[in-house]
Each structure stands twice: as C-alpha cells, then as structure tokens.
Ligand code: NAD
C-alpha cells in the first residue's frame with residue numbers, strides 16, 4: 001500500500017520494486033530467486049511454483065538484503081502477482097538429449113498460456129520476461145493471451161535471449177584468448193539453433209578465418225545442446241541461465257528506474273521485419289521507464305550474416321505462427 005501511494009505521487013520513478021518468479025522451485029527458478037534477492041532494487045520478491053516455493057522462499061529470505069520474500073503455491077498465484085513490476089517466467093519442462101526446444105511446445109505452451117492469463121488478470125502493467133522454451137513461440141503465446149484480455153502492451157513483453165549473449169562473450173574469448181568481460185557480442189534473431197545469430201562482424205574479431213568463424217557461430221547457436229548432453233537427462237542450463245535471467249531482469253529494473261543507456265538484446269514485438277511477416281525479433285533494445293524505449297536496427301552486417309538472418313527469419317515465422325495458432329485454437 002505504502003509503495004503504490006508513494007509511486008502515484010512521485011514524479012520520478014520509484015526505486016522499490018516487486019518481482020515475481022513463476023517456476024521458482026525449479027532448476028533455474030531457485031538460483032534466479034537467489035540472484036534477485038541480491039538485487040537492491042527488489043524490495044518484494046514473490047516466489048511461485050506448483051510445489052516447493054515456500055521452502056525456497058524461506059531459504060532465500062535469510063540472505064541479508066533489504067527485501068521481503070514470500071513463497072506461494074497454486075492457491076496463492078493472485079497474491080504473488082498482484083502489484084508486481086516485473087514477472088520472470090522459467091516455469092515449464094526442460095529438454096533431454098535428442099530433443100529440440102520445439103519438442104517442449106506441447107507441454108510448455110499451456111503452462112505459459114495459463115500463467116499469462118493470470119498475469120493479465122492480476123498484474124497487467126508488469127514487465128513480463130519469458131524464459132520458458134521454446135521462447136520463439138512462448139512469447140507470441142503471451143502476446144495473444146494479453147491481446148485477448150485487452151491488456152497487451154508490446155513494450156512490456158520480453159523473450160529472454162541473454163544466455164546466448166553470455167555464451168557468445170565466453171566462446172569468443174576462448175577462441176581469441178581474451179577476457180570474456182571485455183567481449184560484447186550482439187546476438188539477434190530468436191532463441192533456438194539457426195535463429196540465434198551472433199554478429200561477429202561487429203566485434204573486434206571480424207577477421208577470423210572462415211573455418212574458425214563458422215565453428216564459433218555453430219557453438220553459440222547450439223551451446224544449449226552442450227549442457228543438455230552433459231546433464232544427460234537431468235535437464236538443461238540452469239545456473240548460467242539464472243545468471244542470464246538475473247542480468248536481464250536487472251536491466252529491465254534499471255530501465256524502469258530511469259537509468260540511461262540500458263541496452264540488452266531481447267526478443268520483442270519488433271517493427272524490424274514486420275513487413276516480411278516476422279512479428280517478433282531479437283535485437284538490441286534500450287530499456288526505459290515504460291519498458292521498451294527503443295528497438296535498435298541490426299546495423300551493418302557481413303554478407304554471411306545477411307544470409308544467417310534470412311534463414312533465421314524463415315524459421316521464426318513458423319515458430320511465431322505456432323504460438324499464435326495455439327492460443328487461437330486453445331484459448
Ligand atoms: P525445471 O523442471 O527444473 O523447473 C521448472 C519448474 O517449473 C518446476 O519447479 C515446475 O514445478 C515449475 N512449473 C511447471 N509448471 C508450472 C506452472 N503451471 N506454474 C508454476 N510453475 C510450474 O526446469 P528448468 O531447468 O528450470 O527450465 C525451465 C524452462 O526454462 C524450460 O522450459 C527450459 O527449456 C527453459 N530454459 C530457457 C532458457 C533460455 O535461454 N530462455 C535457458 C534454459 C532453460
């Protein structure tokens with residue numbers, strides 16, 4: 001109560017935010033919840049899962065930062081969401097070896113649809129960050145649900161592609177023998193296989209041999225498979241994803257708080273290729289007090305990258321349509 005009263009009379013953005021994590025009991029959800037507890041902009045952390053969230057909340061709540069943490073099971077979803085400024089969704093099943101992210105669609109589409117319905121009802125103004133795969137389809141699912149409820153705000157819906165950005169920094173640094181902290185790679189397109197397009201020509205490593213370049217791009221595109229195979233049936237990336245999710249949610253909070261020049265690549269409702277039928281696309285986005293402040297164009301591409309983007313767009317059109325059709329057929 002106090003927070004919303006203070007915010008409505010304030011002319012500058014508030015520095016106190018409620019964040020809800022849906023799927024907080026899972027492999028990503030648990031470390032992500034810990035990392036959000038460490039974010040000083042978060043004053044209220046709501047951890048929701050079908051099971052286990054109260055335990056995670058009790059555990060995380062002992063970390064001495066200035067926020068309250070509460071865990072919720074299904075009957076508490078409304079309370080968990082109400083008043084949220086940012087909702088992060090890692091709920092859903094992960095891959096096993098031999099599966100593509102698209103193979104998760106049948107299970108995760110309805111999970112995401114139902115959580116989106118609740119978010120539309122109880123926190124229609126929140127910024128919603130989707131981690132659940134397949135991101136290329138789950139983000140359009142959320143958009144369709146919000147549209148059907150008359151509360152769609154394209155500035156506040158994000159597919160989290162930050163793990164591709166993290167991997168690109170790391171893998172480039174391994175090839176170039178540099179510190180990954182100094183490697184900034186823009187990754188555009190979507191979040192699966194060939195829809196992941198790292199723009200290496202825009203880094204200081206534009207003169208790699210074709211063989212090295214192609215191997216690097218392939219590793220960034222299929223980095224998720226490395227983890228799925230190594231975990232051998234026990235799931236996919238969780239710890240690196242928690243770091244990526246916390247970085248992205250932190251950037252959204254920085255934008256909401258009015259900080260300047262907050263830029264992250266993310267999969268959003270984008271004008272860049274709408275005339276070609278690609279309604280969502282990941283590119284660098286400046287984050288601001290309203291969510292998306294500016295969507296950056298891709299900048300100068302090599303002819304090879306032009307070709308990769310072309311292929312990515314073809315797959316994205318299919319992935320996006322699958323999400324949209326799912327909600328139309330299963331409202
Ligand atoms: P996990 O199985 O460890 O955890 C998922 C959690 O979601 C579980 O605790 C489960 O109880 C919960 N859940 C399921 N249905 C729910 C519902 N209706 N409401 C609330 N909670 C629900 O899986 P994980 O390893 O944490 O992965 C979660 C998802 O994130 C997967 O779909 C995975 O593919 C995806 N992922 C995305 C990225 C990315 O870069 N965007 C990276 C890694 C994983």
Ligand code: LMR
Nearest residue numbers: 095101133224225236237
């Ligand atoms: C990743 O990129 O690690 C995630 O999307 C999980 C997966 O299935 O690979």
